[in-house]
Every structure is written in structure tokens, then in C-alpha cells.
Amino acid sequence: MNRVKCIISYDGSDFVGYQVQPNGRTVQGEIEKVLSRMHKGEFVRIHGSGRTDRGVHAKGQVIHFDTYLDLKGEQWTRALNAQLPEDIVVLTTESVDCSFHARFSAKGKEYHYYLYRDTKRNPFLRNYAFHYPYPLEIDSMKKALEFFLGTHDFTSFSSAKSDIEDRVRTIDMFRLVEEEQKLIFKIKGNGFLYNMVRIIVGTVLEVGEGKRKPEDVLEILQAKNRGAAGKTVPGHGLYLYKVYY
Amino acid sequence: MNRVKCIISYDGSDFVGYQVQPNGRTVQGEIEKVLSRMHKGEFVRIHGSGRTDRGVHAKGQVIHFDTYLDLKGEQWTRALNAQLPEDIVVLTTESVDCSFHARFSAKGKEYHYYLYRDTKRNPFLRNYAFHYPYPLEIDSMKKALEFFLGTHDFTSFSSAKSDIEDRVRTIDMFRLVEEEQKLIFKIKGNGFLYNMVRIIVGTVLEVGEGKRKPEDVLEILQAKNRGAAGKTVPGHGLYLYKVYY
Known part of the structure; x- marks a missing residue:
């Protein structure tokens, strides 16, 4: 498996928050939907540096996920942006060591x-x-x-x-x-x-x-x-x- | 009757357009709703300099309407802004001669x-x-x-x-x-x-x-x-x- 780190930006206006919830549109939910589609329906969990609340925006949120797909950084960025809704954008993507964790490695x-x-x-x-x-x-x-x-x-x-x-x-x-x-x-x-x-x-x-x-x-x-x-x-x-x- | 001219600004994102239509939220409709409330339920028609389409914004649209209410410019501005939705704002209001028409007087x-x-x-x-x-x-x-x-x-x-x-x-x-x-x-x-x-x-x-x-x-x-x-x-x-x- 490869671990991938993305820096993302989103307009929080139309989300109930970052984190998946039983009801309402979330940033995590939208990204996981796109990733799962790219993995032929297999669910892919993303990990964020932390949650943001309803209406809160991000210019540099960080997420990571594990994947068997073998894409380069810029390929990931383009593939995700082509499918993500307009209020979320991936700014950069890079491969990281499996010891990296978006939340626990944050300083x-x-x-x-x-x-x-x-x-x-x-x-x-x-x-x-x-x-x-x-x-x-x-x-x-x-x-x-x-x-x-x-x-x-x-x-x-x-x-x-x-x-x-x-x-x-x-x-x-x-x-x-x-x-x-x-x-x-x-x-x-x-x-x-x-x-x-x-x-x-x-x-x-x-x-x-x-x-x-x-x-x-x-x-x-x-x-x-x-x-x-x-x-x-x-x-x-x-x-x-x-x-x- | 007094004729009142307002310069207004709006974010067109959540409107189907400026002009009242059978379905959907319009700038004209929102303003007329507030004015009619201020006139104890009596319908007040507003006249714009022209329509703007779905999604189009305005930083200086001009409207006029006729009223029996006797408010000064800044009082109108405050009263309207207190009741208008957040995506419309009145910037300035002034009394004008009854020969003024937002659309036909525009140069x-x-x-x-x-x-x-x-x-x-x-x-x-x-x-x-x-x-x-x-x-x-x-x-x-x-x-x-x-x-x-x-x-x-x-x-x-x-x-x-x-x-x-x-x-x-x-x-x-x-x-x-x-x-x-x-x-x-x-x-x-x-x-x-x-x-x-x-x-x-x-x-x-x-x-x-x-x-x-x-x-x-x-x-x-x-x-x-x-x-x-x-x-x-x-x-x-x-x-x-x-x-x-």
C-alpha cells in the first residue's frame, strides 16, 4: 500500500462540517466518495489533521489515505480535482512514509x-x-x-x-x-x-x-x-x- | 407619494435572477416582500435599471419605488437592510423627483x-x-x-x-x-x-x-x-x- 498526503482547501459554506455525520454534506464524505469511485467501489477512509465545524473554511487542511493505486503526486491532484465538487480543491499531493499521520504527526x-x-x-x-x-x-x-x-x-x-x-x-x-x-x-x-x-x-x-x-x-x-x-x-x-x- | 431611489448590491449566486418569475427566489421578489411588509401588506412594485440573469451579481444596481411613507434616505437604508436577506444590501437611498425612472432615465x-x-x-x-x-x-x-x-x-x-x-x-x-x-x-x-x-x-x-x-x-x-x-x-x-x- 502507498500512503498519500494531500493539502486541500474548501469553502465551508455548504458543509455541515469536515467530519462525516449521519446527516448532511461533509468534506470528508465528498472526498471519500470520489476515492471509493477511483478504487472501483472499495471504501477508502481518509484521515484529516482535525475536524472543522459547520461553515468553517480551510486554505490548507491536510489529509492522508492509503491506496494500492500507483499514481504520482500531480496525477492524484488532477484526478481528484476532476471529480471533486467545486467547493473542495486539492492543492498538492505527495507520497509519504507509512509513519506519517495527518492528525498524529501534526506539530x-x-x-x-x-x-x-x-x-x-x-x-x-x-x-x-x-x-x-x-x-x-x-x-x-x-x-x-x-x-x-x-x-x-x-x-x-x-x-x-x-x-x-x-x-x-x-x-x-x-x-x-x-x-x-x-x-x-x-x-x-x-x-x-x-x-x-x-x-x-x-x-x-x-x-x-x-x-x-x-x-x-x-x-x-x-x-x-x-x-x-x-x-x-x-x-x-x-x-x-x-x-x- | 414620494419616489425613492436606492443603489443596491447583491450576490447573485442564490437567485434565479433579478426579475420576479413564477418559480424561484429573485432579487426583486425579496425586496418587494420587505417593502410590502413595511407598507402593512400593501403591495409595492419596484423598478430596476434592468434585469440581471441567474448567477449575475450587482455592486451598483439601481431601483426606484413610490411610497406614502415619510422616511429620510438613511432611515430607508437602515430599515430595508434590517429586513433584507444577507445576500442583498442597500448601499444608499435618496428621494428623487417623480420624473426619475430607474430604467428609462438610465444614460x-x-x-x-x-x-x-x-x-x-x-x-x-x-x-x-x-x-x-x-x-x-x-x-x-x-x-x-x-x-x-x-x-x-x-x-x-x-x-x-x-x-x-x-x-x-x-x-x-x-x-x-x-x-x-x-x-x-x-x-x-x-x-x-x-x-x-x-x-x-x-x-x-x-x-x-x-x-x-x-x-x-x-x-x-x-x-x-x-x-x-x-x-x-x-x-x-x-x-x-x-x-x-
């Missing part, structure tokens, strides 16, 4: 979160950026970002529904970029808990609104309680940008 | 057509630009554009289905703009026949592919026959950019 991830700040809605961005027409103190937000850097217990910044025990994660990059009427949060770390990016962004927005101070982030981290942090921002502004190995 | 229109030229599909642009990964001779295309300028009978560049008799139109601006991996056609004229922009762009693409020479445009115009021109490019790359009064 880190980078997410981007897009805000659209114009006073009026933009119909073309309704699925691609969180419309946030309120004033924001950008300097306070930038100060708040620094408190997330380093290794912390992120219990306060993860969904209370999560039953993962080890909630210690390391954030090694967190930046705020202004591009015309967009404000982009760029965050990179060794791993992220369920809803972690969206709760972090929601909390930083409350700093930007003046409802919290930048240094409040320290207290929130120490509280280890989801109730201490801010709101969860919507999924449609979130992009899985890159997975690091 | 000209500007359309933009977007190509996306990367070799790979982009899932985020699937509804917003025509994916065209083939080589193009840009200089030949720019030469072809010049032959469209001025006043011509555009029968060859209009849908054979159209039963309009006067097919003479004047084009006063036609430019090609390269922006990263996008190629944008910008065309302005005193009026456009059914499918005219899409057939013109399709024909210029055939010049870019080397299948036709720039000066062939003259012959095509003289033929006054739809069969002489190139293919109609898809609607999802087209934007009604501005209506001139």
Missing part, C-alpha cells in the same frame, strides 16, 4: 479569523467574514494578544462540551493584521481545543470594545472556567490556514 | 467581468469569477477591445432569442485590468443587449487564445449574426457595477 496549526468592519453588510462576504461594524480599540487588542503567547491551560477558552483532559497548549504566534476594511487575526500554536480560536477572538473583541482590559486575559486563563471568557464568534469567519509537520 | 451602464486564471480552481471564487486556466495573449485582447468602442449594431453580440429591433449601442469604455491572478474586463456603454457583455467577453477570449485576430471583431459586427461571434461566458463572473443617470 502545529495556524488559523486565520476574518472580520469585516464596514458599517454596511457586504453580500459577497456574508459567508467569508464576520461582519463587525462597531468601533474597536486596536491597540488594546494588540496588547491583549500578547497574554495568549506561551504555554497555558486553555480550559477557559474551550467549549464546556469538550471532554479532553489535557488542556495545556502553546501559542507561538498571534497577530492582528488590518487590510482595508478587514481585520484578520492570525494565530499559530501546537494545537487548539474545541472552539478555542473562536472563543479567543470573541474575548479579544470584548477588549477592543473596552468591556475588558488586555491584562484581564491572565485572570481568565487562571480561572480555568469557560464562563470567564468572552463569546464564541461565528464559524464563517474562521479559516484553517496551515498545518505544520 | 449608461458599466459592467465588470472577472476571470480567475490560476491553474487550480479556487473554491472561494467558484461563484464569483469564471475559472479560465488557459494561456491568453493579453496584448491581442487589448487590441480587440478597441474595435468595440464607438457606435455599432451589436446584433452579432446579442442572444438570438432577443426580439428587440434597435440593436445599435455605443461603447465608450472597454478596459482589461490584471489584478494578481484575476483578469477583469471593464465595459461601459449607453445600453447593453441581452447577453451582450457575456458574448463580447467570450469573443475576446477567443482572440486571446489565438483562434481569432483582433481585427476580426469588425467582420463579426458587420455580419449582424449571432453565429459569427464567440461563446457566451458564464453568468457568475459578471457584475453590474454602476448605472449612470
